[in-house]
Amino acid sequence: MKILTASQIKEADKITMNNQEISSEDLMERAATQVFKEIHERLQGADIPIKVFCGVGNNGGDGLVIARLLLEHSYKVKVFIVNYSDKRSPDFLSNYDKIKNLSNDWPVLLKGEDDFPEIAMGDFVVDAIFGIGLNRPLEGWVAKLVNFINKSSAFVLAIDMPSGLFSDKVSEEEDAVIKANFTLTFQTPKLVFFLPSTMDYVGEMQVLDIGLDRAFLSEITPSAQLIGRQEARSLYNPRNKNSHKGNFGHVLVVGGSYGKIGSVVLATTASLRTGAGLSTVFVPKCGYEIMQTSLPEAMVMTDENYEMITDIKTDLDADVVCFGMGVGRDKSTIVAFKELLKKTKKPMVIDADGLNIFSENNELLQYLPENSVLTPHPKELQRLIGEWTDDFDKIKKVQDFIRKYRLIVVLKGAHTFVFEQGNIYINSTGNPGMATAGSGDVLSGVISGLISQKYEPLFAAVLGVYLHGKSGDISAEKSSYEGMISGDIAENMGLAFSDLLSENKTNPGSD
């Protein structure tokens, strides 16, 4: 699903009104009706006090329409107008008139702190103060109102965006952003819903299709894309019946050191569970028996050194080389890595200490084959590209870095971002149970397994991240966040594929 910027959304609005010959008030009615339906479906007429806080722009206009529809269905609604400005949008004004005609209980005008209403624990708050029109931080009593709502124990539903959250930059005043339990957003998710520093304001998120112009939406170049099941499935290559294991490639995993051979077991298991035809590992001598007993399906080659990798002597013509897990940063390992880089011509997958070696030896990056995939977590990324001021600055710095070295970067996190030149793919699967030792090793094995099966490295990264997260979700269902371990993610890869290929699911853009 495409993620659009505020100005792209505004353009889509205009084109839609033109092509469908509807007014902006009609579009507001349509958008807010969708919100009403969602609320009504969940509350089923319940006798809950609903407090709708409306700004005086179009986000506030949406709030007024939602309130009107709720009142028409006999909900207990109280409307508050957050009078942050004397300017009112035309659609706000016409809906203000409509709600005044409907009920004797007129909206309450809030002009300062003294006007704040009581918000009780069981209240249902609708935040329709600001949406994508926010262009400066909240100030004074309006900022205090947001803080006041946040401090209440009420359930908060944000309309389009939590008020105070910018669509294109990070808000500096943490207290002046609504912390929603749920956000119903129009037509497209916003990039800030997925950034580590802003995602917590959004709560659960659902995208409402408000029928913006199809042709415009399909042609426009997005700022990023959310990868849900439908997008992941479109990347899947079905297997030909008439195939043999040679068709699915050969993965070479190079890694491990004394006490850290487990990371290679995890990555290699994951590569085979993802469908690699053959997997060979290259480990220090101490890893020989561990590998042979824990993963008989893999072939094992060893270094001359017992504890660490010092010389990667192999002429194996693998389809992909995965390097780094548990490998350490000894001088002799760095030399061996440099030699491996020089002789490898096909894209590689680099993780963990492989990344740290690059951070300390920048000159080695020039030897990395084009289209290689790096899989840092934020700390590894920071060592690689330096500090950033905020998440938007980080995105810019990653894009500069991949342009320079022609790479793909998989930035791991609660929402993993895959960067290629000019594009960002944001994953929708995964859960906090995956914050467990070794789940990153599994991911590098998954991506390597897909590259060996001739997926383009970019698609291997995007699909691999999706399937890895899905397998994590399946593992959590079976064993809970606390009880799952990273080996489960490798073991359940088959179920993640089955889920991807099953017929009975339709939800696009998210899971």
Ligand SMILES: NC(=O)C1=CN([C@@H]2O[C@H](COP(=O)(O)OP(=O)(O)OC[C@H]3O[C@@H](n4cnc5c(N)ncnc54)[C@H](OP(=O)(O)O)[C@@H]3O)[C@@H](O)[C@H]2O)[C@@H](O)CC1
């Ligand atoms: N396709 C869609 O998605 C549809 C979208 N619709 C809805 O429209 C919403 C966007 O509405 P909007 O453009 O009127 O902006 P909104 O967020 O209400 O802000 C209002 C004004 O506030 C001002 N202002 C800004 N910051 C401020 C501050 N800190 N403190 C004080 N004032 C501040 C600024 O005006 P300024 O003062 O700069 O002139 C701004 O223009 C969108 O989120 C969605 O809910 C649907 O109705 C139809 C389909």
Ligand SMILES: Nc1ncnc2c1ncn2[C@@H]1O[C@H](COP(=O)(O)OP(=O)(O)O)[C@@H](O)[C@H]1O
């Ligand atoms: N809260 C979370 N939600 C979704 N995925 C997560 C979460 N926490 C961690 N993950 C995923 O788990 C993996 C952790 O990788 P990494 O930090 O390299 O761990 P390790 O070094 O232990 O292998 C990444 O793929 C990351 O996206």
Ligand SMILES: [K+]
């Ligand atoms: K809002």
